[in-house]
Amino acid sequence: MTYILAIDQGTTSTRAILFDDNMQAKGSAQQEFTQHFPQAGWVEHDPEDLWTTTLDVCRQVMEAQGVSADDIAGIGITNQRETTVVWDRHSGKPIHNAIVWQDRRTSAICEELRVADHEDSVRQKTGLLLDPYFSGTKLKWILDTVPGARDRAEAGDLLFGTVDSFLIWRLTGGASHVTDATNAARTLMYDIRKGRWSSEICGVLGVPREMLPEVKDCAADFGTTKAEFLGGEIAILGVAGDQQAATIGQACFKPGMMKSTYGTGCFALLNTGDTPVLSQNRMLTTIAYQLDGAPTYALEGSIFIAGAAVQWLRDGLGIIGSAQESGALARNADPGQDVILVPAFTGLGAPYWKPDCRGGMFGLTRSSGPAEYARAALQSVAYQTRDLWEAMRADWGGDSLVTLRVDGGMSASDWTMQSLSDLLGAAVDRPVMQETTALGAAWLAGMRAGVYPDQAGFAETWALDQQFTPEMDEDHRSAAYARWKRAVEAVIGV
Secondary structure, eight states, X not given: OOEEEEEEEOSSEEEEEEEOTTSOEEEEEEEEOOOBOSSTTOOEEOHHHHHHHHHHHHHHHHHHHTOOGGGEEEEEEEEOSSOBEEEXXXXXXXXXXXXXXXXXXXHHHHHHHHHTTOHHHHXXXXXXXXXXXXXXHXXXXXXXXXXXXXXXXXXXXEEEEOHHHHHHHHHTTTSOOEEEHHHHTTSSOEETTTTEEOHHHHHHHTOOGGGSOEEEOSEEEEEEOOHHHHTSOOEEEEEEEHHHHHHHHTTOOSTTOEEEEESSSEEXXXXXXXXXXXXXSSOEEEEEEEETTEEEEEEEEEESOSHHHHHIIIIIIOOOSSTTHHHHXXXXXXXXXXXXXXXXXXXXXXXXXXXXOOOEEESOOTTOOHHHHHHHHHHHHHHHHHHHHHHHHHHHOGGGOOEEEEESGGGGOHHHHHHHHHHHTSXXXXXXXXXXXXXXXXXXXXXXXXXXXXXXXXXXXXOEEEEEOOOSOHHHHHHHHHHHHHHHHHHHHO
16 A cells, blocks of 8 residues: 655644545654743744654654555645744754744834835735744844854855755755745745745845745655655655645635634635735735646635633633533523623734734623633634634625635534534535645645645545534624624724
8 A cells, every 4th residue: 555644743743644545544643842932922942853753753653554665655744834943054953943933022123124114015025914923034033143143144054944844854864955835935035926035025134045945836846855764765745834734635726715724723714816815904915835836825814812712711710621511511601691702812813913902801791601701712713713704705805705614623613613604604614534734735745646636636535524504694693793893892902
């Protein structure tokens, strides 16, 4: 049997999943690694942890399934996006911890760029906002802060990469310094229209062009692993950032198709085809995937708190023992109470982009209790998704959005998905295959290897587990959403 090995390098853990030639997951291994918080608002990873956990989980799953390198037709990699690594070209040693996508240390740099009137140019070229979220200002910080870094970079001795680039460089023994278009599109330095690094933005940030990796399609020849790592040489054939990989895994290949992944936060992507739509509603414009040299674009919106609201019920309030209890508790809430939670625990993401506002709960009565809190927490995810949905409808065209494909841990809750459908006024489709992110990476590699079908064939394999359709009438839906909007205005105004 032929296998594809998918590496899913995430923010808190690294996983490896073996898929067979029918695209079925046959085994997996996972390892968590240490999070580093050197200062308030700073988040770092030791790049060596990313490397060693990747090697370990790949070896573990191969050994557990009795699979050798000869049995694997290719490797697909999906990764936490925007996280920034700089390493020595000769030794391979990182010069600083990886600065994680969540890190906010470059807020002042972003403000300086904004004051210098660079935001419009950056947005036009990259589709992104000036925000510490993205890699470019993290890279500038490293070059400005680590002693000798800028001189070494200008001498050609340092390399930059997102996590995929660093892992590929290590796996190939330094033979390949590459990335794919989806990861490049999240760096704040890549012109998504021209399909190349922007010399102008690199100049503004003070980044030598020689540091940057070669940008390839998502399905391409990224290099071959050294035999010493996995017991033989294996071709690396697919790469995509995690949210784009989930979009691919959900087979959202047609313009107007939208997926939303519910984990700690939530990320929604809308396929806009070959047209990069510049949002008028604070959405991000990005590359959904690139195949055969042709980019497919997307609008993206991010929610900071989704599953984290359920964690707050469990760990902060202590009203549930496990996340699975939240749906049953919410189902028992008093229908006569309209309790609203705005979970701005770390600010609000799209479409508000208000990092400094904080959360609030509204509509409490003397009889409000755990059931009402649980319902408010779960509905907050639906309301926030409605915010993204409305913004994307305005940017893309209202009537074309009729269905949302969902994945991630919270999508397993029937109550939450029904609430989402009710508040969107649209169908919500949950697939049979929940490993959509890893599947997307696996399909890219398997398709490139000739093991898996093309786009059309892959789309036909997408299977529906359950469709949720609206049960709430329009008057109730509109009134509920109006209450949400008033609550958001209140927390922003504090």
